[in-house]
Structures are given as C-alpha cells and as structure tokens.
Amino acid sequence: MSAVTEPSKFIIEQNQRALKELPFDNIADEQDADRGSIAKLEPGIVKDDKGTVIWDDSDSFL
Secondary structure (H helix, E strand, O other), X not given: OOOOXXXXXXXXXXXXXXXXXXXXXXXXXXXXXXXXXXXXOOOOEEEOOOOOEEEEOOOOOO
16 A cells, blocks of 8 residues: 655645636535436437437446
C-alpha cells in the first residue's frame, strides 16, 4: 500500500482556484441524479439523420 502524502503547493493552488471559479454551491445536477432516471430510451437505439445506428443500448442495463 502506498503512503499518504500531502498535496503539493501546485495542487493546493489549483484546488483553491477551482473552488473560486466553479459553482460548487449549485447542487441541482446532484439533486437530479439523486432522484434517479428521468426517462428510459426505448428501444435504446439512436440513429443519425441518415439512419445509421450511432448508439445501441437496447440490451444493456445502464
């Protein structure tokens, strides 16, 4: 197991910068995710405008 080390000055500064710049007080996305699935894609297949399948999730549980 690796030893725990303290973050470097660079990492601390970057984390402080992110806290100032990003909207960490806006938790709407987290609340939406906690509520669960909004809708299920049926049949789980997405096609582009030419009809080519670009996503097929029809047999996946995710």
